[in-house]
Amino acid sequence: MPVRTPRKPVCGRTPATAVALSAALGLTFLAPQGAVAAPSTQDAVTASAVVAQGQPMNYAVNATKANRGQTLKAERAVRAAGGSVVTSWAEIGVVIARSSDPAFAEVLRRSGAVDSVGATRTAAVATTDPTTGVGDPLAPGESGKPGKELATAQDARRTAGVEAATTVVPDPREGEQWDMAAIGADDAHEITDGSRDVLVAVLDSGIQGDHPDLAANVDAAASAGCLSGVPDTSYAAWQPTTSDHGTHVAGTIAAARNGVGIVGVAPGVRMSSVKVVNDDGFIFAEAAICGFMQATLSGADITNNSYYVDPWQFWCDDDADQRAVKTAVNRAVQYSQDRGVANVAAAGNSNVDLANKTVDTSSPNDTTPVQRSIDQGCDDIPAELGGVVTVSSTTSTGAKSSFSNYGEGVVDVAAPGSSILSTVTGGGYGLKNGTSMASPHAAGVLALIKSAHPELSGEALTDRLEQQADDVPCPTGSTQCTGTAADNGFFGEGLVDALDAVR
Structure with missing residues (x-):
């Protein structure tokens, strides 16, 4: 699931690298004319060999x-x-x-x-660059773990039940949110906006904590920056710096019903900002691992992951370095799921059949990409890790978004991801495209399910999400889309349904 939003090219990067990064964050990116293709070489060597x-x-x-x-x-x-x-x-x-x-x-x-x-x-750690978030290594005996107050945060969470929405008054720009109507969120809000007892961790580039449409729903006590691999709970550490991606994702999940701007899928729930994307747009494994652990230990019920772990679009078992890193990230993901967290991830924006991988030309994206053969032993992480809900993207007409990855047996559900209006940094609003935008719709529906059924957690939540999804058959005549109307490579088990989640 190379999952990111359409990233703007980063100064100093080759066009090939910029394309790889945009695919990872779940956005679309058009290469400029004359862009140089990634060099074609033998299969990539191990990451450590180029150090x-x-x-x-x-x-x-x-x-x-x-x-x-x-x-x-x-x-x-x-x-x-x-x-x-x-x-x-x-x-x-x-x-x-x-x-x-x-x-x-x-x-x-x-x-x-x-x-x-x-x-x-594959690139050296920039220890003198504060934007990488890499701190000094620990001395023997020091702990890089969250403090006791973090581990016990779940015990202190509020116990209010589902808060019914009495008279629903639309927010000013709610009529522009075609995506909310498509999944029945507008009707769901007639029943409930969700419970304050539900916490969604947004593993991304940070959430603007004082955004007028988000401030009420951001839980600062559960938020942290994870760029160095060690949770930093200071306010600045989990704020966005160069990217509004996380703020956009957060608005789709839970922008407040407050008479301002838009409304999220679950406007009554809480969110934590867990910053895993550095200022250059990379999400390295140490940040992702820290993100899953921070979310779990701070009491999150759901995590949203609109990214893939850099620098490899696909992490392959036949490479010792890549296999080890994939194992480490998977341990964090499985730890969270064993403790009842439901994890959601974007499928990626390369229009790739994840069930039939053949070649990768965009990795590693932190140095020089090489062309390499790949197979089903190569995974987009975290989207293809066991138990993670993988989300593809749809358009306002219900079709698969042209950029969205797909794959029978890989994609679990679909959600709107094209031309999505949501919050952006600076207190404003903007449109974005990508599976990065689809994934938070699924996370928001999970939050509504958890609100309506607080006894459910983890696998039970994701099972219900998939069972309640509305079947979407393959397009007539499509050769790319395989499977049945009830479960296929484009839409998985169907379009997520917010109304069914609460009634």
Whole structure:
């Protein structure tokens, strides 16, 4: 699911890299005329093999077991191999390490305390650039974990039930939101706007905390910046800087019913801003892992993930680095799901059949992309990880958006993602396209389901989301779309239904 919104080209990047980044955030991007294609080479080498001597790199190190004892052994192995510990998650047995030695991963793989290890990027960590969010490594004995107040936040959550919407008065621009009518959200709001007891974690580029349409629903106590891999709960750490992507996503989920602007799918629920996108638009594994752990430990019921983990559009099992990083991210995702969190992710914007992958020309996107053969052992993460709800995008006519990835058995549900009006930074509103815009519709419907059925969590929530989705058959004559009317590669089990969620 390369999932991002249409990103604007970043200064200093090649056109090929900009296209890769835009696909990842769930947006559409048109390459300029004369853009140079990504170089065609042999299949990509391992990420660590391109590290130059003396350049700092971050690594995901997986302990043999997910417990404190084995994680401490992995930390000791990291230091013995000449690396330093950035942060450590004993709950999932993952250590984020740093080293400037190109042989670090190879040496560490020989340790009996380590199951696998892989570089999280192919470009060096910019330790002097504050926009990367990379802090100093931890000294022995220090903790990069959230404080006790974070772990106990769930106990302090409000216990109010579903708050019924009495007389619904439309907000000024609600009539422009074709997407809300398409999924029955406008009718659902006649029954309820959702419960304040429900928390949706928005793993993205940050949410403008004082936006007039969002401020009432952003839970600052549950928010954090995760760029370094370590949660930073200061206000500035989870605010947007160069991107309004997360603010747009948040508005679709839960813009407030307050007589201002628009209304989200679930305007009565709370959101947390978990910033995982750095100022250059990258979402590296250490940030994504931190994001899932932060969301879980702060009591989130649902996470929205409108991105793919950089720098590989697809992380492949036949590469030691990529396999290890995929394992580390998956451990965080499964940890969250085991604790009742429902995770939603965008399918991506490359118009790729995720059920039949053949080639990737856009990775790695932090250095120079190479052409490589890929197969079903290569996954877009987190969208293709087990238990994650993968969302494709539809247009106002109900068709699959031209940019949307698809795939029978991969896409779970569909939602509106073309020309979506939502909140943007600066207190305003704007239109965006992408599976990044589709995913938050599904997250909002999950929030309504949780509001109406607080006893449900995790898998039960996602099961109900899929069961209640409205069947959308393949287009007549389509050769790309395979499957049945009830479950196919374009729309999965159908278009999400907000009204069914609450009645």
